[in-house]
Amino acid sequence: MFKITQKSILVFSLPLIFFGMALFFLYACKEPNASNHSGENLPDQVDFNFHIKPILVQKCYLCHGPDPSSREAGLRLDRYEDAIALLESGNKAIVPGKPSRSELLKRIHHNDPEIRMPPPSSNLELNEEELALLQKWIKQGANYEPHWAFVPPDPKILDTQKELPPSKAIDRLISNAWKGKVNSPSGRASDEALIRRLSFLLTGLPPSEEELEKAKNGTFNYEDWVDHYLDSPAYGERWARHWMDVVRYAETKGHEFDYIIQGAWKYRDYLIKAFRENVPYDQLLKEHIAGDLLNAPREDAQGMVQSHYGTMFWAMGEGTHSPVDLRKDESDRIDNMIDVVSKSFQGITVACAKCHDHKFDPVPTTDYYALYGILEGTRFTPEVDGKQQAQLQDLDRAQHLRKEIRQKFAEHWGNIADKKADFQLTSLEESQDQVMEILGDFRGQTLYGWKSDGLAFGPLTVLGEPVFAQGKLKTLEEGRASSAYFGKGRFGALRSADFVTDKDFIGVRARGKTGTIRIVMDNFQLIRYPIYGGLEQKVDTEDWKDLVFDVSDWKGRKAYIEVFPGIYKNHQYIQTQEDEVEVQFAMAFDGEWQTPPHPRDRKKRTMSEILDRWAAYQASAYEVSQLNKWLREEELERDFPELEGLTQKINELESPHSDTLTFFSGVTDGFARESPVFIRGNHLELSEEVVERRFLPEISGTGTIIESKGSGRKELAEAMLDPRNPLTARVMVNRIWHHLFGRGIVETVDNFGLQGKLPSHPELLDYLALLFVQEDWSIKTLIRHIVMSEAFQRSSTLLEENKEWDATGVLLTHYPIRRLESEAIRDAILMVSGNLDTLSYGPSVPIHLTDFMQGRGRPSKNGPIDGNGRRSVYLEVRRNFLSHFLRTFDFPTPFTTFGNRDVTNVPDQSLLLMNDPFIIRQAEIMAEGLLGDKEATWEDRVQKIYKRAFARLPTERELHAAGEFIHSRTQDNGVDALEVWKSYCHTIFNMKEFIYLL
C-alpha cells in the first residue's frame, strides 16, 4: 500500500483548480482496498470536485440534490448556501470549520437506523474513508467549487507548455503523474508492433505486406509512417465509423417494419470524405446541427454541396409504424434527438431532465424544453444531392432578368397607360361570411408566408409571368405556386406555417403530373395506412382538382401542409424530371367545399400604377387580370429589341442545371416554436407558460435567448462553439484519446457531468482541448500529436516494477492491450485472406441474413456472406437486422450515443470464429492464394502468413509448431495441401493475437 507523501503532492505550481485535480489524481491511484481509516492518508487539502462531490453525488443527491421533486427534509447539498442553511429541525447540515456541529456527519454513522443517513434501505452507506474526507473538508471550511467540466480550461496551460512540441508536452503531462511512484516506464515497442498499432488505429486495417517490406528495407522512420497512415484513404473509413457510433448511425428506422432511412449511406460517405479531407471539427459540428442553414455551404471539389449531409444526424432516429398517439411519438423522437445531441457534442445527459430537473447536473427541466422547441421547429424533409450553390446563383440572376423583362414592357407601355382613365379596383367577388379558414392563397403574388425549400417553387407565385409564343408576349400568368417556377426537374417543397386543426377538412386546389400533398401532424413522417394514409394525396391531373383531406379525427393537432413535385413510395421520396405540381390555395373547412374569395382591395389605381406594381412583383390577381384584359383589347407592343437576348440568357441560366433528383433524409427549418414543459414528462399535461429557446445556461457559458424566426438550430451550434463553452473541445479530444489508447482521459466519454468519471489527467485534457481549438479544430493534427508521443509508442509489456502502480494502465507506463473492434477484425480477415475490396463509397452492401435473423421488415433478398469483400463500414446497418458478425463482437445497437463500446468475451465469438461459414471460406481463399505460389516452401508460406496476420515473422518455435501441424496432417491422413493450409489459416484467425492489439 502506498502512502501519499506531501512531497508528491506539492510538485506543481498550477492554477488552483488544477492543483486540486492533480492532487486528486494521485490520491485516486492507490490500490482499491487501501484503507484509510485513520485519516493519515488523507490529502492535505481536500478538494471539493475530486474528493467530496463524488460522495455527495452518489450518496446524497438523490434526495438532497438539484431536483426539488424528490428532495427530502428541505435539504439541498448541491449548493453551499443551502447546505449551511438552518434546517427546520433547528440544525445545520454543514457548519463550515465545525465538523462536530455539522448534522450531516452526526447522521452518517448514527446508531439509530431511523436517523442514519443515507437510510440503510438505500444501500448507500458511506465507508470510513469517505466519512473522514467529509470531516476534513468541513474542517477546512466546506468549500464548494463548480463542477470541473463546467469551468472552461484555463488558457494559461498552453503557455506553460509553450516551449515543448505538443507530443513532448503530452509526455510531460503524463509523467507528472508518476512522481514518487514510477521511475521509468516501459520501453519503446518494436518497430513491427508500432507499425501494426499505427495501421490498425489510424486505418482499421493491418499493415500490408508491401508496407512491412518497405518499413524493413528503409531505415524505419516512425514519423513518416504516421503521415503515411493519416494520408491513407482507409483513415477516413476508420474514423468515420468511430463517429457513427456517437450519432447512432443506422440505415433503417427499426420499429415494426424497419423502413429505410433514405440515403443514409450518403451521410456515411460524407463523414469518410470529411475525415479524409480533415474538415475542421467546428465545421462538422455546425453541419450536423444546422448544415442546411449555413450562409456558405461547404462543397466538395466538384461543387457538390456537402454540409447539408450533416443534418442527417437528426434523421437517424427510430421511426414508429402507425403510432396511435402522434404527440407522444413526436416527444419520443425529440427526446432521442436531445439525448444524442447533448451526449455527442457536450458529453451531457440532458434527456435526464425530461420528467424532472436533472438529479445531478445543473439541467432544469426548462432547459430540456428550451431545446425541445428548437427541434419542434425543425422539419424533416427529403434533400437533394447536388450543386445547389451554383444553381442558386444562376437562378437568382435569372430572376433578375425576368424582372428586367417586366420592367422593359412596363417602360414600353407606359405612355399608353398614362392615357388610361382611373380604375375603380375591387375584387370581383364580394367576401361572403367565411366558414373556411384560408391556410394559403397563391393566386396573389406572394407565397403567403409559406416556406419554399429547395429550388422548385422559386421565391414567388407565377402571377403575372409573361407567356411568350414565337418570341412575342401572349398573356400574363394567373397566380399559383408552381414547382416549375424555373422549369421542371428541380426539387423543392412548399410548406405552410404550423397551424392547429380545428375543422373537419383541409382542402387544396392543385394540379400537375405528378406531385404530392401531405398534411404533417406533429411532425409525423411515416404517413400510411391504416391510420394516417388519408393525410397524403397524389396530384395527378392536368386540370385543377379540389383535394379534400379528412382531418376530423385529429382536431387540436399541430400540423402543416407540404407540397412536393414527386411522390413517396415506401417512405422513399422519388421525383422524375417531368414531375410538376401547382397549387392555387389551401383552406380548412367544415361541411361543403368552398372556394375562398379573392382578397379585397378597394384602392383606386391608374393603369400606370398597376403597370409599375406588376413590374415590381406587387400586383394583385385582379390587377393582373386587368392587365390581361388590356393586353387583349389594345394594340400593345408584344416584344422589344432586347427581349430575345434576355429570354435566351434566362434559358442559359436555368436549363443547364437540373437537379440530380437523388435524395436523402435531412431536415429543414420550420417556424420558431417555444415548447411548454411536459409535466413529469407527460405530453398530455403541459405547463401554461412556454419556455424560451436557449442552450443549457448553467453549463454552456452562454444563456442567450434564441430569437430566430426559424428553428434556432444555427444559434444552437453557435452556442456550442462559443469560446466560453467548457465542453465542446474537451469532449472531442477525449473521444480521440479514447480511440487511440482504448480509454478516455475521462473514461465515461459520453458523460462529463457529475456522474461521469473524473479525468485521470485533467491538465492533459485541458491542454489538448486548448491546443485543438488553437489549431483550428484539426482532428488529424491532434491525432498526429498524440501518436507522436512516447506514451503511444510504448511497449504493451508492463514492467515488473510498475505493477503496483499501473496494473490497470491508467498511468500509461505501458501501452494498454486491447481487443480490436468488430469492423477491424472482419476487415483484417478479408485483408489477410487476400479478399479485401478497398473500393470507397457508394450504397451499402445488403446485409447477410442468417436463419436467426427473422422478423418483420426482413429484406426479401439476402446479402452476400462476405459482404463482397468490402470494408465493414460499407455493410448495411439495419436496425432490426444488424450484422451477425459485427454484433457478436460488440457492435452497438444504434439507439443512442455509444462513445465507448463494450468489450465482451462470450462463447458466441469463439463459435463464430470456429464454425461460421464466412471464416471457413476466407481461410480457404487464403490457402488457395498461398498455394498459387508453387515455388514457395512451407516455411515461406508460414512466414508470409505471420507477416500478414501479425505484422511479424514467426519465432523459431512458432515455425516449428506450424511445421508439425502441417506435416502431421499431410503425412498421417494424406489430406491434400489445400485442406491442410486451409485448416492452418483457420487456426490463424482464431489466434488471440489476430484480434488483439498489442
Next chain:
Amino acid sequence: MSQNGKPHGLYTPMSRREMLEVCRCGFGAIAFMGMFGGSLGACKPGDSRPPLSETTSKGWPKTPHHIPRAKNVIFLYMDGGVSQVDSFDPKPRLAKENGQDPKFKVDATQFNDNGKILMSPWTFKKYGECGMDVSELFPNIASCADDLALIRSMVSNFPEHTNANYFLHTGSGLQGRPSMGSWVNYGLGTENSNLPGYVVLDGGLVPPGGIDNFKNGFLPANYQATIMKAGAEPVANINPYETERDPQREKLEFLKQVEQERFASQGSSGEVEAAIANYELAYRMQSSVPELTEFQAESKATKSLYGLYDDDPHTRNYGSQCLMARRLIERGVRFVELTCPQVDPSIDRWDQHNNLKDGHARNAHAVDKPIAGLLKDLKSRGLLEETLVVWTGEFGRTPFAQGSNGRDHNPSAFSMWMAGAGIRGGTIYGQTDEYGYRVVENPVSIHDLHATLLHLLGIDHQRLTYHFGGRDFRLTDVHGHVIKSILA
C-alpha cells in the same frame, strides 16, 4: 463512486479490468467460470466492491435481496394479443348487445375502423375448485385452473405491437433497452456454464420489433438471449465445421499450445487469457446443445402429454418447444421464452383484426395442449415449485368489432396468468368493466408484472440497477409494485 457501465446490481459482469483481477487466478479458474453471465464465485475480483455471494449447491440465486421462490422462468409469449373476452374474461353483456354500437367512449385504435359490439364466439365454463371461467379455446390449460393465478386487469401503455412488445420485454416502449431475461441473468447469473442463461425458443414467429425484444440493450452482450430453433442448426454456429479429416480438437490443441507460449513470453494479460479460455466453453457448448435437442430419453407418455403425437403439426411444434423449455430449465437455464408458431400464412399470430374465430381457434389449438402438458409435467417432477410460468400477450383486444369479425388492439385491459413458484394457484385478480374494455379494479401494469417476476426470483426491482449514459437504469424504470395478492 459510480462508474459508467458498472452495475449496482447483485452480480458483477465482467469488464476488462475485472477480468484482469480475476485472472490473477490463472487459466484454470477462468475455464470454470460461466461466461454467460455466470458466476465469478470461483475467484472473486479484488475487494474493491461488495463481496459476491456464494453459489449454493442447489444453484439458487446468489445473495438475493430476499428468499427467492423461483429459480427459473418460462415465459409463454402470446404474440399479437389474445382477446381477453374470448379466453379468460367472460362478458355476457357482449352477447346481449351484440351488433349494437358501443355505448361507451371508444379510444383511437391501431386501425381506427371500429364497429359494433362483437360477442364471443366461444362459451365459457367454470374450472377447478376455484371456479375459474375459461372459454372453450383453452380446455387443457383450464384443467390446470387451480395452479393458475389469473390477472384480468392487465394494462399496457401502447396500442402498437412493436412498442408494446418492447415494453413487455424491456419495460420501455423504445428499441435498445435490455430484455427482462437479460436483467434476470445480470442479477442472478446462470447455473450451467455450458449453456446460455437466457434462451428464446423460436417457434417460427419473431415478434414485431424483431430480435431486439431479446437483446441485452446496454447490458454487456453476455446477457443477450441465445435464439434456438428447430432444425439442424439449433444455435448459430453451434455445429463444428470440421470434418473427420480436419478434426476440431486437434486444431484447438494446437491453438492452445501456440497461444500459451505466445502470451507467456508477452507477459500475462488476463483479458487475453480469458479469451483463450473461452474456447473451452464454446467447445463444450457444441456438445451440450445437441444433447438438449435429443428427445430420445423422454418417455412416450411424456411426449404425448406435450402433444407430440397430435394431428396438428403446430401442436407438435409448440409441444416440442414446451418440452425443450422444461429440459432447459432442468439444466439450469434461468430464463426461457417461447415465441408462437405460425399456424397458417394467412394468420398473423394472435393478431386477429379479422376472422377472429378461425385465427384464435387455430392458435389456441396449437398451444393449449402443450402448455397444459408443460404445467403437468413440471408439477409431477417437482419443478413447478421452483419454476415460474408466465403466459401473456402484449395487450388485449377490443370488445367491439374491427370490420365485421375481427378485434383491434386494446391496451386498456387484458388477461394474463402465472403459475408455479411462489404463485397462489386458483387466484383471480382484478376486474374489467362489463364489456372487458377497461380495467375497473386493481389495474396491473407491465412494470408491476416485472416487479413481481423479479420479486419471485429474490430480487428487489428497485435495487437491481445498471449505470448507463449517466443514469441508473432499472427494468421497472421508476415504477412497479409487487402484486402481493397473487403470491402464495
